[in-house]
Amino acid sequence: MERGWALPLLLCWRGRWILWLLPALAGGDAPTVSVPGAYEERTVTGVRGRAVELGCGPPGAAVVFWSFAGPPGAPEPPRAVAVAAGGRAALAPGAGALGRPSVRNGTLRLGRLRPAAQGRFLCQALRPERGRLRAAYAAVRLRVLVPVSKPAVRPAAAAVAEGAAAALRCAVREGSAPLRFSWRRHHPAEGHRGDDDDGDDDGGDDGATAGRGAALRLAPAARSHAGWYACTARNEVSSRSSAPAFLDVAYGPDAPVITAGGGEAQRALAAAEGAALVLRCRAASRPRCRYAWLRDGGRLQRGATLRLPRLAAAHAGTYACLARNPRLRTRARAALRLTVRPRPPVASYVAAPVAAVAGMALAAAAALLAARHVAHNRDQHPRLHALLFRT
The missing domain is CATH 2.60.40.10 (Immunoglobulins)
Incomplete structure (x- = not known):
């Protein structure tokens, strides 16, 4: 690639007009006043909403120019971002679309980085050396990553019949690719138990991994699959989990x-x-x-x-x-x-007790008569009288 001079940048600084020519790296001849310097290309990764710093060659440059060439293949020519000299910096109009730019010691800092800043940044640093200007060039490819948003399980509440296919999807509004997904499953809620549910979940431990991928498919669905499901989405920047969604599996009735x-x-x-x-x-x-x-x-x-x-x-x-x-x-x-x-007849309930009472009464009468006979015939039965009456 040849270094050329295609984009003029006119800056007004402290009441004086200075005309500088900013390299566009697009062809042409370099001014003879500068000594050819080093050229560097590198990639820097930033995160949307955070700050990132882009360095430009060795420190001690007298003047540093920054321009933005956009994403690869962009048809527009590079546009000015900032110029710094003598410890002071000036920002070009429209530079705020990239974030909050500032320049210090030749380093371009972009605070609150925006996705529009993804692309190639071109830098030229001029520093005096033995009465001449030595130039250093850099092309910085900035990757702007977007943190993954909070995912949501779709549908938020699903109900299927046992034996049918059930599908849950982990929906993410934004996030830089590649995205990785995982699923976790929890016990069914109290209010969703069946008549035979005693609180145990036959399908696995609480919080067990249920699958991977943006979609979770259960085919065929079993009653043990009922429960709360949550998905987690991850990318290079962040990881977030969804609120749980309940999958209800209808079944039965089994044999009563x-x-x-x-x-x-x-x-x-x-x-x-x-x-x-x-x-x-x-x-x-x-x-x-x-x-x-x-x-x-x-x-x-x-x-x-x-x-x-x-x-x-x-x-x-x-x-x-x-x-x-x-x-x-x-x-x-x-x-x-x-x-x-059927109940037994009433007579069967009465006969046995009556017979028992009658037998007891007859025995008592016989004993009484025998005792009277012994009492009146004491002389005839002295031993029996002494035994009964203890005289």
């Missing part, structure tokens, strides 16, 4: 279980007439299923609990519990055969 009085599941039950009976029905489902009871095919009531406070012969029959998932509109049922044992 009928229990009597809190005992084990039963399919047949015998109870005495007049006894109280409580039947409960339970089925794993998300969301909570709705229950209905039937007897011999006829509807009895709604609800998971059926109470029969006093059994009668008419209560005997086949009881069925019907569980229905209101979201999926799926159903499941379980049945129980109830037999009511």
Whole structure:
């Protein structure tokens, strides 16, 4: 690349007009007043909103020119940014579009860096050497990185049926590429548990890594996939995490279980007439299923609990519990055969006690008669009299 002189910059400083020619590195002949100097190219990375410093050759330059050539391949010629001489600096109009520029000791500092500053900065430093001006040239390629914005999980709340495909997307408004994504999963919320959920999450530990990539796909979705999901987006500058979003996996109802009085599941039950009976029905489902009871095919009531406070012969029959998932509109049922044992006749309750009492009375009367006989015939039975009456 040849160094040329194509862009004149006219600056007014302390009431004097000075005409300098700024190198554009675009062809042409250099002035004969300068001694050819070093040429340097390098890359500097800055972050939007922060400060970055661009150096120009060795220190001690008498005059430093800075220009901006824009991104590679830009059709516009370089435009002036700043010139510094004698410890003072002047900024060209429009330089504020790059950030907050300032020059000190030949170094261009851009505060509150803007994305528009990404591109090539050209610098020429002139310093006197043995009565002549020696020039140093630099081309600085500035990369302006944008921190990643706070990501969001889309959709914010998703609901799928078990067995279907579920997809979550990590959306980022801005951030310099390349972006890297990761997903973490947490326990389901209390309010989203199914009837059979006792607080344990079968799908993994709290905060477990669930996947990588901008999209998380679960196909097919299982009930253990239900829970809170958060994504993290990273780039070279920063890393940020999203607020968690809940994935609800609807399932069931599974086969209902009928229990009597809190005992084990039963399919047949015998109870005495007049006894109280409580039947409960339970089925794993998300969301909570709705229950209905039937007897011999006829509807009895709604609800998971059926109470029969006093059994009668008419209560005997086949009881069925019907569980229905209101979201999926799926159903499941379980049945129980109830037999009511009749009561024994009243006489059977009375005969045994009466017979026992009668026997006791007869024995007592016989003992009394024997004692009277011994008392009146003391002389005939002295030993027996002494034993009974202890005389």
